[in-house]
Amino acid sequence: MCGIVGVVSPTPVNQLIYDALLLLQHRGQDAAGIVTQQGRKFFMHKAKGMVRDVFRTRNMRALQGNVGLGQVRYPTAGNAYSEEEAQPFYVNAPFGIVLVHNGNLTNARELRTELFLTDHRHTNTESDTEVLLNVFAHELERSTRGVPLRQPEDVFAAVRAVHGRVKGSYAVIALIVGHGLLAFRDPHGIRPLAMGRSQDGTVMLGSESVALEGTAQCFERDIAPGEAVFITPDGQVHARQCAENPQLNPCIFEFVYLARPDSVLDGISVYQARLNLGETLAKRVVSTVPPNEIDVVIPIPESSRPSATQLAHLLGIPYREGFVKNRYVGRTFIMPGQGVRKKSVRQKLNVIASEFKGRNVLLVDDSIVRGTTSREIVQMARDAGARKVYLASAAPPVRYPNVYGIDMPTSSELVAHGRTVEEIRQLIGCDALIYQDVGGMKKAVGALNRSIAGFDASCFDGVYVTGDITAQDIASLNEGRIGVETGEEDYSRLALANAQEVQQEA
Numbered sequence: 001m002c003g004i005v006g007v008v009s010p011t012p013v014n015q016l017i018y019d020a021l022l023l024l025q026h027r028g029q030d031a032a033g034i035v036t037q038q039g040r041k042f043f044m045h046k047a048k049g050m051v052r053d054v055f056r057t058r059n060m061r062a063l064q065g066n067v068g069l070g071q072v073r074y075p076t077a078g079n080a081y082s083e084e085e086a087q088p089f090y091v092n093a094p095f096g097i098v099l100v101h102n103g104n105l106t107n108a109r110e111l112r113t114e115l116f117l118t119d120h121r122h123t124n125t126e127s128d129t130e131v132l133l134n135v136f137a138h139e140l141e142r143s144t145r146g147v148p149l150r151q152p153e154d155v156f157a158a159v160r161a162v163h164g165r166v167k168g169s170y171a172v173i174a175l176i177v178g179h180g181l182l183a184f185r186d187p188h189g190i191r192p193l194a195m196g197r198s199q200d201g202t203v204m205l206g207s208e209s210v211a212l213e214g215t216a217q218c219f220e221r222d223i224a225p226g227e228a229v230f231i232t233p234d235g236q237v238h239a240r241q242c243a244e245n246p247q248l249n250p251c252i253f254e255f256v257y258l259a260r261p262d263s264v265l266d267g268i269s270v271y272q273a274r275l276n277l278g279e280t281l282a283k284r285v286v287s288t289v290p291p292n293e294i295d296v297v298i299p300i301p302e303s304s305r306p307s308a309t310q311l312a313h314l315l316g317i318p319y320r321e322g323f324v325k326n327r328y329v330g331r332t333f334i335m336p337g338q339g340v341r342k343k344s345v346r347q348k349l350n351v352i353a354s355e356f357k358g359r360n361v362l363l364v365d366d367s368i369v370r371g372t373t374s375r376e377i378v379q380m381a382r383d384a385g386a387r388k389v390y391l392a393s394a395a396p397p398v399r400y401p402n403v404y405g406i407d408m409p410t411s412s413e414l415v416a417h418g419r420t421v422e423e424i425r426q427l428i429g430c431d432a433l434i435y436q437d438v439g440g441m442k443k444a445v446g447a448l449n450r451s452i453a454g455f456d457a458s459c460f461d462g463v464y465v466t467g468d469i470t471a472q473d474i475a476s477l478n479e480g481r482i483g484v485e486t487g488e489e490d491y492s493r494l495a496l497a498n499a500q501e502v503q504q505e506a
């Protein structure tokens with residue numbers, strides 16, 4: 001998960017891109033970058049940090065031009081430390097291209113070798129996005145060598161070739177100097193991408209509808225899976241389906257946690273999806289804990305709030321705020337490194353003790369991944385004097401690694417991996433633990449857009465929509481990954497140990 005945005009406008013775009021990135025900050029808090037283009041020149045500024053820290057006035061002034069793109073990064077490949085892996089990425093040939101990417105390639109390693117040996121292209125980082133850009137550049141070069149670019153045909157042909165070579169998830173925005181802005185989505189549409197316009201002729205592309213609406217654009221439509229859209233500098237929009245068998249399988253975790261509740265992705269309101277999840281979760285709570293044994297329902301801020309409200313409403317139990325969030329601490333789950341995450345839960349959430357004292361409380365979270373939040377929160381509720389602490393999760397147990405751009409690289413770090421619900425309950429230390437079930441989750445979200453063929457729910461059910469992913473694949477995907485915590489934490493070691501464990505089990 002990252003946030004991406006691209007704009008073509010009759011007026012300068014620097015502030016518009018900045019504003020859109022701020023609206024997408026929840027999708028990536030590790031690095032941010034913007035490129036604009038004026039004449040034959042790109043202007044780029046990127047660095048580690050949140051949007052507000054990365055861009056100072058002098059940086060903004062230098063970002064000139066009426067066309068540009070930007071990204072907020074949540075690293076899921078390569079080195080979380082490296083400023084060089086912040087996006088956008090740039091190649092000088094053909095034409096001069098910059099690119100931003102949300103997603104994760106599952107065959108980046110093979111492609112990197114292929115790029116070097118066959119395409120004679122050098123990549124200088126461990127980033128899968130750099131690989132993706134070079135594959136695109138190579139394919140564009142192939143169709144245009146020695147002749148001027150025929151747009152949009154040559155651009156669409158290159159995207160078609162990219163679909164043929166690249167595997168995994170990719171929502172992409174690229175800018176070809178002097179020619180226009182390109183956006184495309186992988187053939188399963190795993191990561192979201194939408195388009196909007198404003199009356200002055202501005203066209204904007206962004207990861208979530210909130211980025212469009214929050215910058216006064218009118219949401220127009222989602223980009224279809226496999227589709228490419230090319231916008232010329234004068235604002236003309238060309239669109240083409242570039243995949244052979246496109247099928248919409250959006251990532252269900254977007255609706256559970258990643259996206260903002262005020263966004264609508266692929267026709268589904270994220271807020272309504274979370275209300276529905278609360279509704280189905282309520283039914284499961286009833287079968288485990290009699291509602292008259294629960295005095296109060298308390299959400300674990302921020303993302304679980306809609307599910308918790310709906311659950312409390314259905315069970316007829318008071319909904320109270322028991323934790324206050326320090327708004328200046330970012331989302332803990334998307335922080336790289338377990339040490340940072342653990343420390344941040346305590347910094348981020350503090351109890352209102354009177355809401356717990358002598359009560360049986362039902363805490364609701366949207367999901368339990370590593371269990372970092374739940375373990376701390378349950379203890380905090382006990383310390384505040386709760387009699388019984390029950391915990392309910394609006395998502396099912398997260399048991400499998402994610403390979404499509406969510407930072408869950410190894411199964412061993414997932415609290416639910418290889419454990420029964422009772423074992424997880426003991427680890428977390430609550431009196432009862434109630435999970436959503438996979439079918440219930442898919443039904444709750446899927447009911448909001450019946451034209452969706454199915455969701456990518458791989459971290460819950462182990463089914464990977466782009467084809468089987470073996471333990472070895474996961475190990476090689478994690479090769480070279482460096483976490484932020486120690487600077488040395490190499491995820492491939494963890495992943496290999498994990499792969500061996502899985503093989504032994506088999």
Ligand SMILES: O=P(O)(O)OC[C@H]1O[C@H](OP(=O)(O)OP(=O)(O)O)[C@H](O)[C@@H]1O
Nearest residue numbers: 302303331332333368369370371372373
């Ligand atoms: O089991 P864990 O590994 O702790 O991960 C799950 C938790 O992380 C997320 O919260 P986060 O603080 O990132 O964001 P939020 O404020 O949007 O809920 C999510 O909402 C859960 O609370």
Ligand SMILES: NC(=O)CC[C@H](N)C(=O)O
Nearest residue numbers: 001002075076077102103
């Ligand atoms: N999660 C993402 O979308 C990140 C994009 C890319 N895989 C990176 O790590 O930089």
Ligand SMILES: [Mg+2]
Nearest residue numbers: 300301302303
């Ligand atoms: Mg949370």
